[in-house]
Amino acid sequence: MTTADLPWDYPHPHVVEVCVAGTDMDGLNHTNNTVYIQWCEEAAWSHSAALGLDLEAYRQLDRAMAITHSDFHYLAASREGDELAVGTWIVSWDRRLTMLRRFQILRLRDGATLLRGGMRFACIELSSGRPRRLPAEFLAGYAPAVLDIADQDIIV
Template identity: 55%
Template sequence: MNWDLEKPFVMPLLVQAGDIDALGHANNAVYVAWLERCAWQHSTSLGLGIEVFHRLDRAMAVVRHEIDYLASAFDGDELALGTWLVDWDRRLRMSRRFQLIRLVDGVTLLRAQTTFACIELSSGKPRRMPEEFIQGYGRAFGKTP
């Protein structure tokens, strides 16, 4: 596959009938749900699942989505959604990129970037990333402090 960056975390997808809207293609809101699911799977693979977030009273909350819808997905399409952590300050913010590719023809259907901020779950207020986040997300960058 022709990924934009090296070594993506990849989540396979199969477009289902329920993903299709009145225009006959996957609805844009479904794409956003796929981005969220892929981000969670990647975080969990780094040892940062929802149970860790609750235990630490911290989470990475979406601050901004930037999505370029480039082509449509249709019922039965097999897709691969790749993601990369591309930037972080090791304190509060982190950015993640996505690329969605249709397997049969290699066409990129979507490119996106999401910015996250670390929050305290109990208050919703911004808080520094705990050491477990720095260690876990550091694995995606090939380094830990």
């Protein structure tokens, strides 16, 4: 099954494919929950970079999108060797300070959803760590990717 054929919750996800490694396993012989979170974070960074807002751009602008809240629902286990697709979307933002990202992890073999999650981000000034308005470069870079889903107050 290709990533385009998967039953995504929302249209046009930014997708990162991963293969579950032996080092991803926990004592129960399935993927450790923290690994799923790492994959979601990697997908978010990959998406931002694809939109022209990588870590170097963040540093140059002295701004970053920092996670303020996250929520994950683990729906099924994955095992060593499973090939997965991690999809992410920016589902809403206030165009001033915050944005909401959603995540879905699916197994390529059967299309099963293993995880659904969400992360709320706030724009901060890197040099001080204080909240700051989204700079024009963030507005221009992220705008094409925002779905503007109506349920923005619901994390997952």
